Amino acid sequence: MTPRSIKIALFMIIATVPFLFVVVPISAFLIMSFWQMDGAQIVREFSVSNYVDFFTNDSYLRTFLNTLWLCSRVTAVGILIGYPIAWFIWKREKRAGSLLLLLFAMPLFMSYIVKIYTMRSILGLNGFLNKILVGVGILDTPSLVFLYNQTAILITMSVVFLPFAILPIYLSLDRIPQSLLHASADLGASSGVTFRHVVIPLSLPGTVAGALFVFILALGDFITPQMVGGPSGFTIGRVIWSQFGLAYNWPFGAAMGAVLFLLALLLIVAAAFAASRQKV
Amino acid sequence: MGVTLKAISKAYGAHKALSEISLDVSDGEFLTILGPSGSGKTTILRIVGGFTQPTAGRVWFGDDDITDVPTHKRPFNTVFQDYALFPHMTVEQNVGYGLKIKGIDRKTVRSKSTETLDIVGLGGFLDRYPAQLSGGQRQRVALARAIVCEPELILLDEPLAALDAEMRRQMQGFLKELQRNISTTFLFVTHDQEEAITMSDRIVVMDNGEIEQIGTPKEIYYSPKTPFVARFFGENNMIKSDFVDGQLRTPFGEIALPASINKSKRPVFAALRPEKLLFGAAKSTISIPSIVKEVIFIGSTTQLRACPLAAPDMVLIVKMASDPNQVLPKKGDQIDLGFNAQDLAIIEVTQ
Numbered sequence: 001m002t003p004r005s006i007k008i009a010l011f012m013i014i015a016t017v018p019f020l021f022v023v024v025p026i027s028a029f030l031i032m033s034f035w036q037m038d039g040a041q042i043v044r045e046f047s048v049s050n051y052v053d054f055f056t057n058d059s060y061l062r063t064f065l066n067t068l069w070l071c072s073r074v075t076a077v078g079i080l081i082g083y084p085i086a087w088f089i090w091k092r093e094k095r096a097g098s099l100l101l102l103l104f105a106m107p108l109f110m111s112y113i114v115k116i117y118t119m120r121s122i123l124g125l126n127g128f129l130n131k132i133l134v135g136v137g138i139l140d141t142p143s144l145v146f147l148y149n150q151t152a153i154l155i156t157m158s159v160v161f162l163p164f165a166i167l168p169i170y171l172s173l174d175r176i177p178q179s180l181l182h183a184s185a186d187l188g189a190s191s192g193v194t195f196r197h198v199v200i201p202l203s204l205p206g207t208v209a210g211a212l213f214v215f216i217l218a219l220g221d222f223i224t225p226q227m228v229g230g231p232s233g234f235t236i237g238r239v240i241w242s243q244f245g246l247a248y249n250w251p252f253g254a255a256m257g258a259v260l261f262l263l264a265l266l267l268i269v270a271a272a273f274a275a276s277r278q279k280v
Numbered sequence: 281m282g283v284t285l286k287a288i289s290k291a292y293g294a295h296k297a298l299s300e301i302s303l304d305v306s307d308g309e310f311l312t313i314l315g316p317s318g319s320g321k322t323t324i325l326r327i328v329g330g331f332t333q334p335t336a337g338r339v340w341f342g343d344d345d346i347t348d349v350p351t352h353k354r355p356f357n358t359v360f361q362d363y364a365l366f367p368h369m370t371v372e373q374n375v376g377y378g379l380k381i382k383g384i385d386r387k388t389v390r391s392k393s394t395e396t397l398d399i400v401g402l403g404g405f406l407d408r409y410p411a412q413l414s415g416g417q418r419q420r421v422a423l424a425r426a427i428v429c430e431p432e433l434i435l436l437d438e439p440l441a442a443l444d445a446e447m448r449r450q451m452q453g454f455l456k457e458l459q460r461n462i463s464t465t466f467l468f469v470t471h472d473q474e475e476a477i478t479m480s481d482r483i484v485v486m487d488n489g490e491i492e493q494i495g496t497p498k499e500i501y502y503s504p505k506t507p508f509v510a511r512f513f514g515e516n517n518m519i520k521s522d523f524v525d526g527q528l529r530t531p532f533g534e535i536a537l538p539a540s541i542n543k544s545k546r547p548v549f550a551a552l553r554p555e556k557l558l559f560g561a562a563k564s565t566i567s568i569p570s571i572v573k574e575v576i577f578i579g580s581t582t583q584l585r586a587c588p589l590a591a592p593d594m595v596l597i598v599k600m601a602s603d604p605n606q607v608l609p610k611k612g613d614q615i616d617l618g619f620n621a622q623d624l625a626i627i628e629v630t631q
Binding site for chain 1: 358
């Protein structure tokens with residue numbers, strides 16, 4: 001065997017892993033999204049009827065758009081809270097910073113379900129949040145507004161996905177050489193001006209990555225809406241799950257999943273394109 | 281207006297980076313701080329620039345104590361060792377940054393940046409990004425960015441260290457000329473003796489957080505005050521000696537010194553530059569019979585190592601211009617080495 005054919009063989013062997021575990025499943029559900037249900041039977045005939053159904057059905061479409069709006073807000077909250085936290089960690093001494101970062105990354109080591117249950121108990125009628133608000137005197141009696149609605153989903157997702165915003169933002173801040181901040185001050189910029197002209201533009205790639213993480217995770221999340229969203233907390237993730245788990249209309253679920261998948265892919269490609277235009 | 285450092289100390293925990301440094305930087309001079317790495321030279325620059333605070337002592341600018349003035353309010357600009365160009369800005373934006381922040385109108389910023397870039401020879405690179413430039417070009421952008429704001433003082437932190445030898449020589453000449461043209465004070469930090477000697481009006485030699493000597497390049501080279509300075513600038517023959525009855529007692533005999541030299545210090549090193557030690561020259565006042573140990577051809581110069589007959593453990597270095605027609609002695613030959621007493625620099629031995 002020549003070295004070249006060994007290389008090709010090696011590549012093929014290594015490539016089977018992503019092929020088997022990524023390409024095959026995605027292709028399978030993409031193909032399935034073009035099939036139909038006939039009673040309880042899947043009909044393996046190509047048709048775009050699932051997509052047509054989805055885009056012409058008012059309630060599905062509204063849920064889809066509502067979900068996009070919800071995810072946008074989760075992303076906005078994640079960045080608006082995550083950026084200051086990442087900045088704060090970055091400004092600490094190395095040791096204190098690492099410790100803080102570890103603290104904020106800690107939720108990543110915990111089970112997702114545990115985190116949601118914790119959030120549910122915090123937001124509930126006898127939860128931590130109500131106790132504090134009543135204790136401080138902002139509320140007279142414990143309120144139900146924090147649980148089983150869209151707001152509850154917003155709060156829970158924002159908290160649960162916060163580390164995914166903090167980490168990439170922190171990494172991009174950490175990559176800014178100290179000398180650039182010195183150079184900016186040296187040229188007469190106060191720390192506020194330096195922040196606007198140097199820190200924000202140079203941490204933009206990490207911020208975009210963080211926003212993408214949060215948005216895409218929120219988009220696909222169907223457990224949080226189910227656990228804390230109550231009847232009014234319907235999201236597209238829950239709809240898709242119900243097509244598989246309740247309605248047993250797998251092709252239709254697959255079609256909605258495909259729409260979600262393509263949207264996420266589009267966002268990633270757009271972000272990558274924007275990043276490639278930056279001369280950093 | 282000049283910058284004055286008064287008894288500046290800087291400690292990092294238990295480590296003393298600077299101990300009670302006092303220094304005057306006169307208006308319009310090219311002052312170089314020279315020292316090996318860890319000597320505290322960059323710390324001085326950082327304190328003048330306001331990037332770090334001294335543990336003790338004050339920094340004055342003219343009649344103002346600027347020790348507590350933050351970096352962005354000091355009328356100084358810095359050329360950083362890694363250039364510190366903003367990667368997301370074009371060359372023009374980098375150079376115009378300081379002016380833009382001062383609220384100067386866009387047209388003036390543009391014309392001034394362009395003008396300054398022309399001075400450093402980068403007129404055609406306005407729209408490039410730093411990543412698209414070579415090391416030498418980046419260095420020039422950093423320089424342009426520092427001079428465009430017309431600061432009172434320019435701090436240069438080993439700006440030539442990352443350039444190759446040829447580029448460095450070019451930039452040395454360019455920097456010196458630029459400094460003369462814009463008549464701004466340059467505070468230049470380097471570890472390269474040749475760079476310091478060729479560019480500076482005055483040199484501050486530092487070691488271990490202390491100033492060893494301040495002087496013109498010639499003073500530093502020919503009249504070193506400490507053994508460190510004598511050794512730091514190229515090779516030197518360090519002859520350990522004593523004063524006995526007003527005479528310098530060297531391992532190879534006693535030498536009468538000119539009356540102007542203070543003969544009270546002892547013991548001393550008599551430092552003699554290798555190029556001041558002559559081989560086969562008749563006009564020298566003092567002659568040392570020696571045995572040749574080695575003859576090394578270096579190119580433009582030839583080096584000879586020889587041991588005096590009276591002190592066979594000692595090695596004297598002779599440096600002379602290479603001459604293909606000259607018949608050089610061979611290893612083992614006996615020769616006479618000569619020098620003039622006034623070429624000796626007398627340095628107190630400090631330990």
